[in-house]
Each structure stands twice: as C-alpha cells, then as structure tokens.
Amino acid sequence: MIDSPALSTPSSHNRRPLSAFGQRFAGRWVFALLLVAGCAVLGLLVLAPLYTLLSKSVENKDGEFVGLDNFAHYLSSGGIESAFFNSLWVAGLSTVIVVFLAFMAAWAITRTRLPFTGWIRGVLVLPILAPSLLPAISLVYLFGNQGVLKSWLFGAEIYGPIGIILGSCFWTFPHALMILLTAMDNADGRHYEAATALKASPWRTFWTVTVPGARYGLVSAAFVVFTLVITDFGVPKVIGGQFDVLATDIYKQVIGQQKFEMGAVISVLLLLPAMLAFVADRYVQRKQSASFTARSVPYKPSHDRRRDAVGALMLTPTLVFIFAIIGMAIYASFVTFWPYNLSLSLNNYDFGRMDGGGWGAYLNSLQMALGTMLIGTALVFFNAWLVERTPQPRLLTGVFQLLSLLPLAVPGLVLGLSYIFFFNHPDNPINFIYGTLFILILSSVTHFYAVSHLTAVTALKQLDKEFEAVGESLKASRWRVLFTVTLPLCLPAILDVALYLFVNAMTTVSAVVFLYGHDSQLASVAVLNMDEAGDIAPAAAMAILITVTCAGAKLLQGVLRFWVDRSTRAWRQGTE
Amino acid sequence: MIQQTQGSRLDIRGVNKFFGDFCALKEINLTIEPGELVCFLGPSGCGKTTLLRIIAGLEQQTAGLLHQGVTDISRKPPKDRDFGIVFQSYALFPNMTVADNVAYGLRSIGMPKPQVASRVSELLAVVGLEDHARKYPAQLSGGQQQRVALARALAPSPGLLLLDEPLSALDAKVRHHLRSEIRSLQKQLGVTTIMVTHDQEEALAMADRVVVMNNGVIEQVGTPLEIYQQPASAFVASFIGAMNFFDSAPVNGQRVRVGNRELDLVRPLPSDQSCVQLAIRPEDVHLLPNGDGEWEGQVESMDYLGAFIRTRVRLSEVELELVVDVDPRSARQLELQVGACVCLNLPSDALHCFAA
Structure with a gap:
C-alpha cells in the first residue's frame, strides 16, 4: 500500500540498484514525510507564534525595529524590581511549601498502612479538576474583607502574596503529588530489607533509602511547581490585589493599556525562568536511570501503629485545607447574598443575569474541551507513533522531540499573546480563525501538548520493540500493526491523555484569556470576568460547575478504563 | 504430515x-x-x-x-x-x-x-x-x-x-x-x-x-x-569448549620447543613465526601414574564436576599450569589427590598450533 506504482513497476523489469533502492525506501519516505508534516504543524503552532512574539518585543508600536529599547523602558519603569522579583520569590516559596507537603503526603500513602489510601489519593488530586481561580475565590470568602476566618490572619491582608501563595499551593499540589507518588510507588523492598539487616534506625533508613530514592521526583516536582506558579495568572488576578507579578503585569499591559509590545517584553522575561526550569529539569531527568528493575521486589510497609499515626498526622493539614477550599466555594456558590442573606438558593447559577457569557460560555467551554480532546489525542498519538514505531532519520526525531517538549516551557499567557501576534496578523492566510473556537482549541492542544506527548511515548516504548518487525515478516504493514496491535494495547494511555486534555482545556484561563472572541466566550474566562465585575458568588458558582464537569469526565473515564481493564483482563493476566 | x-x-x-x-x-x-x-x-x-x-x-x-x-x-x-x-x-x-x-x-x-x-x-x-x-x-x-x-x-x-x-x-x-x-x-x-x-x-x-x-x-x-x-x-579454540594455551618457539617446519623439550606436530606450522601458541583440550591430556609419562607435575586443585574431574596440574620443569579433565574412574586408579605427583603426555595429534 505504500509503494507507488511508478516506483515498483520499473524495478520489476530491471534490477538496477537505484530503482531497487527506491523501492526499498519508498515505505520509509512516507513515514518520514508524515513526521515532517508533524514537525511543520508543531512549528506553526509553537515556533512561528513565539518568533512573532520575540520580534514584537524589539519593535515599537509602529512595527519599527528598536532593539532593546522596550526592555530598557520596562526596566526603568521599575517593573523589574516589583513584578519580576515578586514572581520569583512567590513562586519559590510556594514551591518549597508544596513540595514539602506533597512529599509528606506521598510518604504517608506509600510507606504506611493507613486505610482508605485510594480515597485519600482521590481527594488529594481533586484540585486538579478545578480552575486555578477557584482557590482564589474561596480564599476571598475565607480570609477576605468579609471572610469568615479573617481574624486568623492577625490583621494581615489575604490580598497579596499570602493569598497568591495559599491559592497556588492548592492547585499545584496534585501535580507535585503525582510526580512524587510515581517516584515512590516503585520502591525496591530489598533496599529496606538490606537497611534493616544492617541495623539502620527508621530515621536513618528514611534519609539513606527513602529520600535518595525519591530525589529525582523531588527535583522534578520542584521544577514543575515553580513553573506552574510563576506562569499562573488566575490566582494573582483574583487575589493579588496591588501586588504585581509578571503574569498579571502582562495582562494589565495588554488588556488594560493595549501596550502589546510591552506585553511581549514581559512575556520574554517570563519565558526566561520557565525555560531555565525546563532545561534544568530535562538535564536532571536525563541522569535518572531506572532503579526499579525486573529483579526488584516491590516494597510492602510492615505493620507499625506509630508510623501510621505519623502518616495520618502528615496528611491531615493538607486534607483539611483542600476540603476547606472546595467546601467554601461550594457553600458560597449557594449562598443567596453574602454575608447578609445566608439562606441557600440557586440564584448564583442563573448565569443569564450576569455578564461574562452565561450558559453559552459554559457550552462553548464544553465544545472547546471536547474538540481539544479529540484533535489533541489523535495528533499526539499519531505523532508519537511516528517517532517511536516507524523508521525515521535520527535528525528528524530529534527536531520533533524538541518541538513537542517546547510547549512545556511556554507559559499559557505567553502562548496566548504570541497567538494574537501571529494569527491576528493581516497577512496571515489563516487569520480568519482568530476569534473562533478553533483557535482556542489549537492553543489548548499546543499548551498541553508536551505532557500528552510524554504519556503517549511512555506507553509506546513499553511495547515490544519487535512488533513491527514481526508484522513485516508476516507481510503486515505498519498500519495494520498499528490498528490491530498498537492501538488496542495503548487504549488505557489514550484514555488518560484524553482526560488530561479535556480537564485542562476546561479549566485553563491563561492561554485563552487573550484569544476568546465575542462568540467564543468560555466558562473559565467568565469566572474571571464575573469576579472582576464584583459578581464573586456567580464566579464561584461557575468555578464549581467547571469542577463538577471535570469530575464527571474523570468518572466517565474511570468507568471506561474499568471496562477496558475488564474486557482485556484475560490477556493482561500474568503480566500484572 | x-x-x-x-x-x-x-x-x-x-x-x-x-x-x-x-x-x-x-x-x-x-x-x-x-x-x-x-x-x-x-x-x-x-x-x-x-x-x-x-x-x-x-x-x-x-x-x-x-x-x-x-x-x-x-x-x-x-x-x-x-x-x-x-x-x-x-x-x-x-x-x-x-x-x-x-x-x-x-x-x-x-x-x-x-x-x-x-x-x-x-x-x-x-x-x-x-x-x-x-x-x-x-x-x-x-x-x-x-x-x-x-x-x-x-x-x-x-x-x-x-x-x-x-x-x-x-x-x-x-x-x-x-x-x-x-x-x-x-x-x-x-x-x-x-x-x-x-x-x-x-x-x-x-x-x-x-x-x-x-x-x-x-x-x-x-x-x-x-x-x-x-x-x-x-579465538575459535578458546570460545568453543575449554582449551589450554601455551607459548612455544618453532624449531623447524613441524617441530616446536617447549621449555627444554622439542615436540613434533602432525600438521605444518602456520608460517614462519618466532613464536606460536600451542593448544590442547583438557580431555586430550593423558594423565599417567608417576614416572610413566613424559612430563612431571603436581596436582594443584581438583573440582568435581559430576561426569569428570577438572584437575589443575602444575608442570615442574616449565612454568606452566594445565587443566586436565579426568573421568572419576581413572582418577581412582591414579589415586589422584591435591598435592600428588603425576605424569602426563601431550599426544601430538591432539596438539593445535596457532599464530601467536
């Protein structure tokens, strides 16, 4: 099916090496060309917009090249002292707190015999289903001017760094926890037995076995949290008050003052720490080798009441915090008129009465998330398959890997702004997609491409590397192997990627806040706009609606995975 | 079928x-x-x-x-x-x-x-x-x-x-x-x-x-x-099965020198070389009672491997240790034990010769 007749016909008549050579490589060219196309798509979605952004940052309003004047201007305006360093220390402090809490939680889950760890895990990752605006709104209700627990702050203001840090901790916690759980779940029981045999105390075992085993996870979690916080826009927007950070600064320059070139300048400044964290994380990951081999024996914690109690103690503050934030948001969304009329009603869910797009925005969000899920999953898996399971020139796979991971280093706001520059340019032949749902889908697919790609690649790498070779010896094309073997085997990973894309597209604010149009308002942006307009309770209601939708999607995905697992149990038997 | x-x-x-x-x-x-x-x-x-x-x-x-x-x-x-x-x-x-x-x-x-x-x-x-x-x-x-x-x-x-x-x-x-x-x-x-x-x-x-x-x-x-x-x-000789190797100097077309002795080979030497490698498989070395063979040596170690005994014999007149496989019955007849003195023959038809 791959050889074109033009190539195969002459070669059957004469055996000149060139035509035979052509026939031999005809199949490979198709795959290489497809990957070139994949690279081109990613280049269009990531590189070209970023390039436009960079060039904007060295141009004035009229598009003339001005060198680093814009940067000089921003520096002299004092923005660098306030926003840049504010961003750094807030992100740094949040990182320390989150990684510490997540490590304690991961330890309690993997190293004790506490009951209900399945449920506990479920609760601990709940924040991932909520938009980052939700904790900020909730914190306003808890500690704001009319907050129920305002006195707990001893006169300090929640509007500012405290609020940003608390809110950031809430929504980034699951990201750190999942990385640490992965790092700590696969502990080799032999190491613990060896430590016991060598008469090490539990404390010494902890520092010499547990912590070193999780070190790559710790580093990775720290980089991820730092990047997430420094590039997040939702929390500081809602609760930051007068406290400037880079993300809100971009928004103010672009939306408030229409200074696009200054937005580009700050974007470049925001890109720097994110890129740095990305490169450092890649470097550390490369050094990591699998310490859990086929010979390892999974660690099983022994019965130890005291250790269980310590574990419970470590989990309690985090669980209470998560419940408090989500509970407050739910409660506030039903309260008729805070704080004067505390009777419960559905008034706040009557979005038609408010600005921000109402239920239409919610339906748009659903469409956008579904579109991102379908297009993204297909694109990610197909490209990952080309890279992992077809013969490719090494240079091409290298280029593709770089392009596919690059979105990880590009903050959503920066991506969104660069999309304005690139897709709204009058000379861009596809500028008609600007302001439609489609550009929102494209930006979301791009924004969340890297993690999806890594999931897909991991799943594809786990398959026996000789499947395609066997297929070819049995006269089956790679396509047939793809549909009869590879895809069925990757179904769980495909479901994971689909859920990841749906949830993130549903909750994201940063990339889409510059890109939505009059007919493509989104639920998450509506939360932001309602909050800005002072309709905080409806904002909370919309945030809860988004969270419930994501939880529903998660539930559906869980059911599907259960069904897949059950119908494939026969052939997984013995392997798990 | x-x-x-x-x-x-x-x-x-x-x-x-x-x-x-x-x-x-x-x-x-x-x-x-x-x-x-x-x-x-x-x-x-x-x-x-x-x-x-x-x-x-x-x-x-x-x-x-x-x-x-x-x-x-x-x-x-x-x-x-x-x-x-x-x-x-x-x-x-x-x-x-x-x-x-x-x-x-x-x-x-x-x-x-x-x-x-x-x-x-x-x-x-x-x-x-x-x-x-x-x-x-x-x-x-x-x-x-x-x-x-x-x-x-x-x-x-x-x-x-x-x-x-x-x-x-x-x-x-x-x-x-x-x-x-x-x-x-x-x-x-x-x-x-x-x-x-x-x-x-x-x-x-x-x-x-x-x-x-x-x-x-x-x-x-x-x-x-x-x-x-x-x-x-x-390489083939050492990769397939076990083989003893030792250096020797050619004397003429089909004779080599090991220590003070000269050995005849069945096949001609590989080419004119100043030094060749001789090789013999452990099972091809003949162990004989003390005083009956050409070479004298002492048993250094014996590993019982089931069907045969892998024996290390140190030759006294040249710096050479040979591995010899002996079946248990012969070992009993020879009263083989660690430290015992034995004699051995290196049959020329079992000797291989390679370029060093």
Whole structure:
C-alpha cells in the first residue's frame, strides 16, 4: 500500500540498484514525510507564534525595529524590581511549601498502612479538576474583607502574596503529588530489607533509602511547581490585589493599556525562568536511570501503629485545607447574598443575569474541551507513533522531540499573546480563525501538548520493540500493526491523555484569556470576568460547575478504563 | 504430515555494515544450502544479530549482496522477502489469542477463512498446543509462548526461518527439551534455518553447520565436529569448549620447543613465526601414574564436576599450569589427590598450533 506504482513497476523489469533502492525506501519516505508534516504543524503552532512574539518585543508600536529599547523602558519603569522579583520569590516559596507537603503526603500513602489510601489519593488530586481561580475565590470568602476566618490572619491582608501563595499551593499540589507518588510507588523492598539487616534506625533508613530514592521526583516536582506558579495568572488576578507579578503585569499591559509590545517584553522575561526550569529539569531527568528493575521486589510497609499515626498526622493539614477550599466555594456558590442573606438558593447559577457569557460560555467551554480532546489525542498519538514505531532519520526525531517538549516551557499567557501576534496578523492566510473556537482549541492542544506527548511515548516504548518487525515478516504493514496491535494495547494511555486534555482545556484561563472572541466566550474566562465585575458568588458558582464537569469526565473515564481493564483482563493476566 | 515448500538457498556476498565509523560486519561471504540449519555463534557484539537483521531486511547493509534462491533481495524491504522470524522476546501480540497470533500472517496475505483455520490447527498440532488455541500469550508458560512464536513464523510456509536467540529466555530444562524439538521440526519441514546464539552447547547440539563470528568477521564455518576438533583460530579454540594455551618457539617446519623439550606436530606450522601458541583440550591430556609419562607435575586443585574431574596440574620443569579433565574412574586408579605427583603426555595429534 505504500509503494507507488511508478516506483515498483520499473524495478520489476530491471534490477538496477537505484530503482531497487527506491523501492526499498519508498515505505520509509512516507513515514518520514508524515513526521515532517508533524514537525511543520508543531512549528506553526509553537515556533512561528513565539518568533512573532520575540520580534514584537524589539519593535515599537509602529512595527519599527528598536532593539532593546522596550526592555530598557520596562526596566526603568521599575517593573523589574516589583513584578519580576515578586514572581520569583512567590513562586519559590510556594514551591518549597508544596513540595514539602506533597512529599509528606506521598510518604504517608506509600510507606504506611493507613486505610482508605485510594480515597485519600482521590481527594488529594481533586484540585486538579478545578480552575486555578477557584482557590482564589474561596480564599476571598475565607480570609477576605468579609471572610469568615479573617481574624486568623492577625490583621494581615489575604490580598497579596499570602493569598497568591495559599491559592497556588492548592492547585499545584496534585501535580507535585503525582510526580512524587510515581517516584515512590516503585520502591525496591530489598533496599529496606538490606537497611534493616544492617541495623539502620527508621530515621536513618528514611534519609539513606527513602529520600535518595525519591530525589529525582523531588527535583522534578520542584521544577514543575515553580513553573506552574510563576506562569499562573488566575490566582494573582483574583487575589493579588496591588501586588504585581509578571503574569498579571502582562495582562494589565495588554488588556488594560493595549501596550502589546510591552506585553511581549514581559512575556520574554517570563519565558526566561520557565525555560531555565525546563532545561534544568530535562538535564536532571536525563541522569535518572531506572532503579526499579525486573529483579526488584516491590516494597510492602510492615505493620507499625506509630508510623501510621505519623502518616495520618502528615496528611491531615493538607486534607483539611483542600476540603476547606472546595467546601467554601461550594457553600458560597449557594449562598443567596453574602454575608447578609445566608439562606441557600440557586440564584448564583442563573448565569443569564450576569455578564461574562452565561450558559453559552459554559457550552462553548464544553465544545472547546471536547474538540481539544479529540484533535489533541489523535495528533499526539499519531505523532508519537511516528517517532517511536516507524523508521525515521535520527535528525528528524530529534527536531520533533524538541518541538513537542517546547510547549512545556511556554507559559499559557505567553502562548496566548504570541497567538494574537501571529494569527491576528493581516497577512496571515489563516487569520480568519482568530476569534473562533478553533483557535482556542489549537492553543489548548499546543499548551498541553508536551505532557500528552510524554504519556503517549511512555506507553509506546513499553511495547515490544519487535512488533513491527514481526508484522513485516508476516507481510503486515505498519498500519495494520498499528490498528490491530498498537492501538488496542495503548487504549488505557489514550484514555488518560484524553482526560488530561479535556480537564485542562476546561479549566485553563491563561492561554485563552487573550484569544476568546465575542462568540467564543468560555466558562473559565467568565469566572474571571464575573469576579472582576464584583459578581464573586456567580464566579464561584461557575468555578464549581467547571469542577463538577471535570469530575464527571474523570468518572466517565474511570468507568471506561474499568471496562477496558475488564474486557482485556484475560490477556493482561500474568503480566500484572 | 504438514506440507512445506522447499527451503531456500541463501547467498551472502561481500556484506559490510558500518554504524558511523564503527565496523559491525566486515566482508561477510556465506552460502547457506536449502534445508540446512546454520548457527551464528559468537560473543555479544560480534555482529551475529546484525547479520541476521540484514538477512531479514530489518537493517540495511552498507555494501554487499544477498540472494535468496535466484532472487536478489539486497534492497528489498522485509515485507517483500520470504522469511519467518522468532525473536528472543517472542514479540507475541498480547491482545490476540494463540490462534489469532498464528493466523496473523495468513490473514495479511488474504488467505480465505476456512484455509486459515485449518492451517492454524495444523500448526498448533505440530507444536503440541491444540488445546491452547483460545488462550492469550500471557496465560502460557515461557516454553509454550516460544512454540506459538515458532508456529506464527512458520504459518505462511516461509523459505527461510530466522531465530534470534530463541531459547535464551527459558530455563535450562525447557531449553534442552525445545532444542531437540525445534531441530526435529526443522528437519521435518525442511525449512532453511538460521539461528543466532551465544550458547556454544546449543549451537553444537543443533546445527548442521556453525558460523563462528568475532569482531564483525567470520572466524570459521564448519560442522560442529570440525569446529570443535579443528578450530581454525585461537579465538575459535578458546570460545568453543575449554582449551589450554601455551607459548612455544618453532624449531623447524613441524617441530616446536617447549621449555627444554622439542615436540613434533602432525600438521605444518602456520608460517614462519618466532613464536606460536600451542593448544590442547583438557580431555586430550593423558594423565599417567608417576614416572610413566613424559612430563612431571603436581596436582594443584581438583573440582568435581559430576561426569569428570577438572584437575589443575602444575608442570615442574616449565612454568606452566594445565587443566586436565579426568573421568572419576581413572582418577581412582591414579589415586589422584591435591598435592600428588603425576605424569602426563601431550599426544601430538591432539596438539593445535596457532599464530601467536
């Protein structure tokens, strides 16, 4: 099916090496060309917009090249002292707190015999289903001017760094926890037995076995949290008050003052720490080798009441915090008129009465998330398959890997702004997609491409590397192997990627806040706009609606995975 | 009896393979006769697997030609070649039943359903897995999985069967059993077979001819007996079985000097060299009661290995320690024990001589 007749016909008549050579490589060219196309798509979605952004940052309003004047201007305006360093220390402090809490939680889950760890895990990752605006709104209700627990702050203001840090901790916690759980779940029981045999105390075992085993996870979690916080826009927007950070600064320059070139300048400044964290994380990951081999024996914690109690103690503050934030948001969304009329009603869910797009925005969000899920999953898996399971020139796979991971280093706001520059340019032949749902889908697919790609690649790498070779010896094309073997085997990973894309597209604010149009308002942006307009309770209601939708999607995905697992149990038997 | 087309003849001419600057295969020339079972044997990294993958078309040779029968397959993609392959990992499709795995290749060539079914049951009967047709690979033992992989590779009646370390993932007992099973199946079907292995015992037990490889070149091609009894190089001699090596100086065409003695050789020396290596297998050294032999020595250690005793004897007049395999009965007659003095002969027809 791959050889074109033009190539195969002459070669059957004469055996000149060139035509035979052509026939031999005809199949490979198709795959290489497809990957070139994949690279081109990613280049269009990531590189070209970023390039436009960079060039904007060295141009004035009229598009003339001005060198680093814009940067000089921003520096002299004092923005660098306030926003840049504010961003750094807030992100740094949040990182320390989150990684510490997540490590304690991961330890309690993997190293004790506490009951209900399945449920506990479920609760601990709940924040991932909520938009980052939700904790900020909730914190306003808890500690704001009319907050129920305002006195707990001893006169300090929640509007500012405290609020940003608390809110950031809430929504980034699951990201750190999942990385640490992965790092700590696969502990080799032999190491613990060896430590016991060598008469090490539990404390010494902890520092010499547990912590070193999780070190790559710790580093990775720290980089991820730092990047997430420094590039997040939702929390500081809602609760930051007068406290400037880079993300809100971009928004103010672009939306408030229409200074696009200054937005580009700050974007470049925001890109720097994110890129740095990305490169450092890649470097550390490369050094990591699998310490859990086929010979390892999974660690099983022994019965130890005291250790269980310590574990419970470590989990309690985090669980209470998560419940408090989500509970407050739910409660506030039903309260008729805070704080004067505390009777419960559905008034706040009557979005038609408010600005921000109402239920239409919610339906748009659903469409956008579904579109991102379908297009993204297909694109990610197909490209990952080309890279992992077809013969490719090494240079091409290298280029593709770089392009596919690059979105990880590009903050959503920066991506969104660069999309304005690139897709709204009058000379861009596809500028008609600007302001439609489609550009929102494209930006979301791009924004969340890297993690999806890594999931897909991991799943594809786990398959026996000789499947395609066997297929070819049995006269089956790679396509047939793809549909009869590879895809069925990757179904769980495909479901994971689909859920990841749906949830993130549903909750994201940063990339889409510059890109939505009059007919493509989104639920998450509506939360932001309602909050800005002072309709905080409806904002909370919309945030809860988004969270419930994501939880529903998660539930559906869980059911599907259960069904897949059950119908494939026969052939997984013995392997798990 | 299951029908099988005649196995094909394979001609490898001047094959070279470079990975960057690294030369993985150098001027490989080899002809494999129809119906033959040939083993590629060598240490890891010797190029044997690369050669197999080139024959399959999974790697492309840098230079050289391959002919299967009269067809030039040098540049053909794997799917246009005529072979079946079994990998070390088997690469069975885990989401398909045993029967679907075996039928996979038949369906890709568009064989009608009833024929597929009968061919599958025929093959499963041959490998003794009729009762497991509806099971999934994960529900089978390693040996059974191996047989499914074999059945799947043989289903489309290929002219050439390639086996890449097919037995190395199995435990010793199953391995020995499958060894003879594969061999008899291969004889019965007459399919030309190439097997890659690093296990010399496996190669000697199964192959019609063994191709010993090292550092990307063929060291020797021969029957198992030839390889063992007339190793063509010091590498082959040391790689196959156990061998004592010691240096000596040539005296003339067929005489060498070891210590103060001169030994006669059966074959002429390799060429004019100032120093050659002599070699003798442990079982070829004759141990004799003290005072009865040419060389005197003392027993340094004895390892009881079941069928024989591996004995180290230090010769007194030259700085030389020889490994000698003695059967337990002779050992009793000689009253062999550590520290005892013995004599030994080095029969000249058992002496090998290699360029140093």
